[in-house]
Amino acid sequence: MSSQWQNRWEERYASVGQLWSGEPNDLLMGLAEGWQPGHSLDLGCGEGDDVLWLASRGWQVVGVDVSPTAIARLRSRSAERGLTGVEGVVVDLSSEPLPVGPFDLVTSFFMHGGPSEGSIVLEDVLVQAAERVVEGGRLLAAVHCSNPPWRRHHVRSFRPEALAAEVLALLPEGAWEVESCAEQWRDVTGPDGQAGRRSDGIVCWRRLA
Template identity: 40%
Template sequence: MTDTPALKAAEFWEARYRDGGRLWSGRPNSLLVREASGLEPGSALDLGCGEGADAVWLASRGWQVTGVDISHTALERAALHATEAGLSDRTAWERHVLGETFPKGSFDLVNAQYLQSPIALDQQRILRQAAEAVAPGGTLLIVMHAGWPSWQSEPPFEAEFPTLQSVLDELALPKDDWTLETLDTVRRASLSPDGGKGFRDDNVWRMRRGDA
């Protein structure tokens, strides 16, 4: 069997979820909460949903959510989270290798939180597909780390961190069809593995597509 980039990514993330136990807190990302709390609920697509915290939070606010991840284990945990929250009827889960496959349909909100990976990821293509999946009048929300945490003295792997402008340039969304509503760098507290206090900067893009 050919050792393709997709296979490597799938093996990496599946092993990380399967062998490491629960990875995340179960709480939604704070910048999703900040940016999406005022939106009118509709259909939502959560890319790289992990264990489902963002999708379940959106569902709890009236959204009909499709969560997508590369890891079977992550999706199983996400579905369990939704069931325990009584929101299984508002959530659906699909496995995709983003960059190679993508969910069908259009959505009132496409949420892309931290689509950054130590394994090769076609980030530009995924974000373009995310924009294409936004329905007329809908919202594209992207959040990504702007750099390593303040306490990270030695980067664990090589990484490029997109700037606010570079993502806008890569997306090249028509200005007559899209309105930029948030373009922001947010500093938030970040604890080191040994509990030391620090911070991390995140970049936020929120864009609304024009009505048809």
Template identity: 40%
Template sequence: MSHRHEHEHEQTEQPFAPHTREFWDHRYGESQRVWSGNPNQRLVEQVAGLTPGTALDVGCGEGADAVWLASQGWTTTGVDVSVVALERTAAHAAEAGVQVATAPYDVLAGEPLPGGPYDLVTSHFLHLPAELRHAAYAHMADAVAPGGRLLIVGHHPADHESGVRRPHGEGLMFTAEEVVGCFATDDWETEVAAEPRRVQQTPDGPLEVTDTVVRLRRR
């Protein structure tokens, strides 16, 4: 579950291993920094115009998104399965001179998210097997305050079909329609359901990719 920025999780064909504490603690332990340290482009686009309140970053990784939210005036909590990731989030927040609370959270355990309710719950590039996705989204939804927002961003299946990304495993990518379909329209207003393209810089050169971006507001 860890962090990204054009630093998304490039997962293997094993659908569950990339969500375990052991996997991510080992991944982070191999280098001093795994991701770019910059906030995700889609987060900045979708949140910049919102009034700051309380925010929860699910799968915060090394903390780039959480630190950016805190710098924008949000009272921010970051959760992740990896203890090493949480230590880095806390360190990066201290370096930036902002406060970010952290807590361990295993999305596969099926437990409610800690704290809340929050004015914003955000999850970027957390790619779960389809059979687990609905339950994970339900926990995210439960953590959103009335009038608050849930922002879910991920890789679009078109990237898998075109071969522009390494395999993530069958069914791990999702469309905006699939995300919106997990939420009752009586309870949620869809503010954004988009599948924009962007250019991602890679060691092999620029790569055009498609994101899935869904922003919902709790009624």
């Protein structure tokens, strides 16, 4: 049975031919460019922009999303580019378990959740994901910290340092560290040409044992 979470996102994807930009997140590229490729899991992968970028650099990537339409687009784009080692799986993170792994890297980009019934709780999903990460591996999450006035659809926003500390406290003591935690501001343009600013947080946890 489909959840409210799944229905909401499937409607968004099915209503347009392409929901996102088609480009990978610059926050991911800035950190992962120099990392040794391995096995990775992308939570809420959407149409697969980050999945395809990682796969093009030698990673074996599993992308999961609640929307069957989004996963179908990921699979199609992967096949068009001749990328091997890409798997797309429909998973409702509000109620279903993650792929078992193990993974060298788990990523979550702008998957916020919210207070509505059936929504995910980001912190809980990240803790579940951390259980799939091997020693020396990383858990990477990007979140919105502040938005311009025309972008109010995110019911949750985060402080990166607070998210870093909260998730670390939920993980086995001494087994993880916060490798990096930062906030990045950028200029953005609204739908009617108005100027504004947005900030995003990026947190990377590293498994020590």
